[in-house]
Amino acid sequence: MAVSVTLPALGESVTEGTVTRWLKAEGERVEADEPLLEVSTDKVDTEIPAPAAGVLASIKVAEDETVEVGAELAIIDDGSGAPAAESAPAQAEAPAAEPEPAAAPAQEAPAQEAPLQEAPAAPAGGAQGTDVVLPALGESVTEGTVTRWLKEVGEEVAEDEPLLEVSTDKVDTEIPAPTAGTLLEILVGEDETAEVGAKLAVIGEKGAAPAQAEAPAAPAPAQEAPKQEAPKQEAPAPAPQSGASTGSTGAAVAAPSSPAPQAVTTPAPDPVPAAPAPAPAAAPVTPAPAAGEADAAYVTPLVRKLAQESGVNLATVKGTGVGGRIRKQDVIAAAEAAKQQAAPAAAAAPAASKAPAIEASPLRGQTVKMPRMRKVIGDNMMKALHGQAQLTSVVEVDITKIMRMRNKAKDAFAQREGVKLSPMPFFVKAAVQALKAHPVVNARINEDEGTITYFDTENVGIAVDAEKGLMTPVIKGAGDLNIAGIARKTAELAGKVRTNKISPDDMSGATFTISNTGSRGALFDTVIVPPNQVGILGIGATVKRPVVVDHPELGETIAVRHMTYLALSYDHRLVDGADAARYLTTVKQILEAGEFETEIGL
Structure with a gap:
C-alpha cells in the first residue's frame, strides 16, 4: 500500500514551504513518525515526520524546491517490496x-x-492520558514556539508544576502541567512552533510507562x-x-x-x-x-544550520536541553568559547590605556536566522512608521534639583519602600501629570470608525532592554500612583521581564509609552510611536555641563548643572507641533520645579 507524504499546515498564515534537506534516500527504510525531511517556511524551520512505516519509494519534491501546503512530497510503500x-x-x-x-x-x-x-x-503518538495543549496566551496570539522542556519523558510531574517554556510574539512564559502524573510523550520538540490548542504532550497516571518505552x-x-x-x-x-x-x-x-x-x-x-x-x-x-542515545543526538534544523555556519562540531557540544539535546544557545556558547581560545594573548592593551577593552562578537562574520522576537519588533515598527505621520520635538531640561533631592532621599527610600529610587519615577510622574492636562497626546485614532478616543486613564508602557529584545510592560493607572508606587511597579515589571515571568496582560493596554534611551548614554533619540498610540517620550542621558543660570541675586551666571533632553515623537495626524511643544513645556516645568519632597519622605 502506498502512503502519500504531504506538506502539512505549519501555521495560520503559512501557505508554502521549501524542502531544505531529505533525511532519507529512496529505497531506505523509515519508521512511523521518524523525521523524513526538513522544510523551511517564512516563520519556522521544521522537520516533517513519516506518516507510516515502510520504504521510501519515491521523492516527488527535490531539495531547494518550494511547494504549497498540501502538496505531495513523497511516497512510502508500507506493503511489499521491502528488504x-x-x-x-x-x-x-x-x-x-x-x-x-x-x-x-x-x-x-x-x-x-x-x-x-x-x-x-x-506507540507513535498513541500514549493514553491527559493532553497538554498550548493555551491561549493573549488576544492576538495564534501560535507559540517551544523553547525548552523542563521535564523529560518518564519523569513525574505535579499539578501546576512548570512543564515547558513557550515563546510567542508578545511574551515568553511557562506552561504548567494540567494534572499530576508521569510525562508519557512529548509531541512538539524544542524550537518547534505549534498553534494555540495544539497537543504538546501527554501525561498519564503516576508510574505509567512512557509510550516510547x-x-x-x-x-x-x-x-x-x-x-x-x-x-x-x-x-x-x-x-x-x-x-x-x-x-x-x-x-x-x-x-x-x-x-x-x-x-x-x-x-x-x-x-x-x-x-x-x-x-x-x-x-x-x-x-x-x-x-538509548537517539534523543541526545537529535538537533533541530535551525541548530544544525547554525552549527555549520559557526564551524562548530556538534559531536563536541554538550547539550543542555531535555535528554541532552543540543540547543542553539549551546552552539553559540561553543562558537564563542572557540573564538576566545583562538584569540592571541598578546593583544592586550597597554596598562596605561584608559580605553575600554573591546572583544569581537561571536556573531561577527556570520549569517544567522532572524530571532522570532527581533522579527516581531521589526514588523511592529514598520507597521507604525508606515501607518502614521511621525515627527519628533525636543526640549532641554535642568534636573539638578531632582538629582540632589534623590541623593538625599535614596537610602531612606530604599529601606522604607524596598526598592531603589532611580530618576525614572520622577520622569514618569511628570509625564503622566502632563498627560492629564494635554489629552491629545494620550489618545488613539480609530481609523475604521473615523473617530478619536481620548483616554481618561494613563497606562504607561515602559520600554525595557531585555536579553531577547525590546519589551514594553505597562504600568496600569500610572496617573493615580505616587513616586513610591511608580518605583515599585517599575521594579516589579522589570523583574518579570528578566525572569521570563511577564504575562500578556502585563504587556497590553498602553495608552502612552516612555523610553529611557539615555540609560545607555544616548543624548536623545527620534523614538518611534508604537501602533495604536499617538505619542512616546524619549529620555536622554543626564550629563553635567556648564549652562547660563538666571540667579535672582547674581543675575545671569554660568554654573554646572545636571541637564537632559526630552524627545517627544508623535503622530502628526492628530498631534500638531504646537500641541507637542505645549506638552513638553509642561513636563519641563514640573521637573525643574522638583516639588516631590513629600512623596519621597523629605
Missing part, C-alpha cells in the same frame, strides 16, 4: 502468540510481509525465536541487510542482533531483488545513534 532484513518485527509477533517450537514454520511466511511494521507503529520491548521475543532454528544458521550471506534496520529507533533496532536467522527464513529467490535496497541505507547508518 528481507526487515522481517524482525514480524517475527516478534509469532513467539508472543505461540512460544512453542511448532511456531517456527509459521515464521517463514510472514517474513515476506515485514514491511507492515505494525509493532513499532503502535513500548517500542524496544517487541524485539525481545524475536531474539528467542532464532534460537529454535539454530541448525538453519548455515547461510549468513545476506547478513549485510541487517544494516537497514539500524537507522531508526523502535522495534527495528534489535534486527542486527540476529542477522543469520533472518537470512535463512527468507526463501532463496527473495535475497536477489532485496540486495540493492540496503546499499543506499548503509550511508546514514554510520552516524546513527544507539537506541
